[in-house]
Amino acid sequence: MTLSLAQLRRCSVAVDLGAARTRVYLKGTGRIVDEPSVAAVNMRTGGLIAVGSHAEQMAGRTPGHIVVVRPISGGAVVDIAMAQRMLRQFVGDKVRRAWRRKPLLRAAVCTPFDAHPLAQTAAVETLTGLGARRVELVDTLVAAAVGCGLPVEQPEATMIVICGATTTQVAVLSLGAIVAAETVPLGGDTIERVVMQYLRNEHELVLAGPDVRRPLHVELGGPGAGPPSVVHGRDAATGSHRSVRIDPEGLRAVMYSPMTGVIDAIGIVLRRCPPDLVADLADRGIMLAGGSAMLPGLDTLLRQATGMPVHVADEPDVCAVEGLGAMLEGRVLPLHLEALAV
Numbered sequence: 001m002t003l004s005l006a007q008l009r010r011c012s013v014a015v016d017l018g019a020a021r022t023r024v025y026l027k028g029t030g031r032i033v034d035e036p037s038v039a040a041v042n043m044r045t046g047g048l049i050a051v052g053s054h055a056e057q058m059a060g061r062t063p064g065h066i067v068v069v070r071p072i073s074g075g076a077v078v079d080i081a082m083a084q085r086m087l088r089q090f091v092g093d094k095v096r097r098a099w100r101r102k103p104l105l106r107a108a109v110c111t112p113f114d115a116h117p118l119a120q121t122a123a124v125e126t127l128t129g130l131g132a133r134r135v136e137l138v139d140t141l142v143a144a145a146v147g148c149g150l151p152v153e154q155p156e157a158t159m160i161v162i163c164g165a166t167t168t169q170v171a172v173l174s175l176g177a178i179v180a181a182e183t184v185p186l187g188g189d190t191i192e193r194v195v196m197q198y199l200r201n202e203h204e205l206v207l208a209g210p211d212v213r214r215p216l217h218v219e220l221g222g223p224g225a226g227p228p229s230v231v232h233g234r235d236a237a238t239g240s241h242r243s244v245r246i247d248p249e250g251l252r253a254v255m256y257s258p259m260t261g262v263i264d265a266i267g268i269v270l271r272r273c274p275p276d277l278v279a280d281l282a283d284r285g286i287m288l289a290g291g292s293a294m295l296p297g298l299d300t301l302l303r304q305a306t307g308m309p310v311h312v313a314d315e316p317d318v319c320a321v322e323g324l325g326a327m328l329e330g331r332v333l334p335l336h337l338e339a340l341a342v
């Protein structure tokens with residue numbers, strides 16, 4: 001079903017529920033939440049101890065009765081009740097009171113391309129539990145393309161690659177609609193995992209428990225960090241603290257190895273596109289969005305692999321929620337905004 005922009009303009013809040021971060025945009029105000037999608041819970045009392053960055057800092061440092069959970073994974077809300085509690089804390093009392101006064105609160109949520117109906121229902125239930133009377137679902141690809149400033153409403157092809165934490169979505173859009181798209185279960189988390197495995201196999205260094213997530217690849221490949229040199233961790237055999245000097249080239253090769261899946265997905269999407277649109281893409285190239293688009297060198301890697309120009313969006317991590325926000329504010333006028341109405 002096609003969702004009109006008029007319906008979206010009636011929404012007062014836009015939400016992007018990501019595996020790594022939750023973002024909320026309030027109409028007329030802007031982005032009010034951009035926090036890690038993490039909650040710390042006391043298992044004895046069931047009470048919520050912390051959410052967002054506070055809860056993330058607790059990971060791996062809590063006593064047994066406190067667990068750090070992630071209610072969103074793989075582009076879907078996997079624990080609706082916890083996601084609602086987390087969001088309630090994020091938006092705070094002031095906004096919640098304002099929402100309560102609005103008898104017809106409408107919310108817009110972005111969902112990944114081809115999201116399973118159960119994942120769509122979970123996203124809707126999460127928001128209705130927070131007081132939304134109606135929830136509009138918008139494809140993340142369309143929202144992010146708008147957020148990147150791509151001319152989605154024009155009759156010319158634009159390619160977007162959204163590199164998230166657990167999923168990467170590749171699509172060609174034209175006239176506000178998705179012409180061809182592909183989703184791969186790869187992202188920043190996958191890169192982080194292969195880096196951990198590399199350190200374990202090559203250096204017998206253990207960095208953290210399985211439930212502890214540390215954006216290690218961001219630290220190691222980050223701007224200004226120069227060639228990564230010393231990493232601190234635990235010796236796999238003795239358990240004692242140890243530091244190792246690592247080979248930056250070896251590490252970089254490992255970090256980019258999962259990206260072959262993304263390169264394959266780009267090839268699949270291009271093959272599914274009509275030739276005229278592919279000709280447009282040769283000039284326009286690929287727009288990278290999503291938090292993992294900030295991985296240094298990713299644009300060069302994709303440029304070399306595809307032979308196409310590659311651009312990184314200005315604020316790649318917030319493109320989707322900002323695009324959705326722009327639709328709510330009526331700042332964009334896609335002709336045929338294709339989205340999923342509930």
Ligand SMILES: Nc1ncnc2c1ncn2[C@@H]1O[C@H](COP(=O)(O)OP(=O)(O)OP(=O)(O)O)[C@@H](O)[C@H]1O
Pocket residue numbers: 017018019020021022074075163164165166167168187188189215217218290291292293294295296317
């Ligand atoms: N500066 C950076 N350099 C490299 N990677 C980064 C940087 N900042 C964030 N990331 C990575 O980006 C990912 C988060 O991106 P994003 O916020 O788009 O994810 P998400 O929307 O929560 O996840 P998903 O869309 O998969 O549900 C994390 O894996 C994080 O490690």
Ligand SMILES: [Mg+2]
Pocket residue numbers: 017018019164165290320
């Ligand atoms: Mg995302």
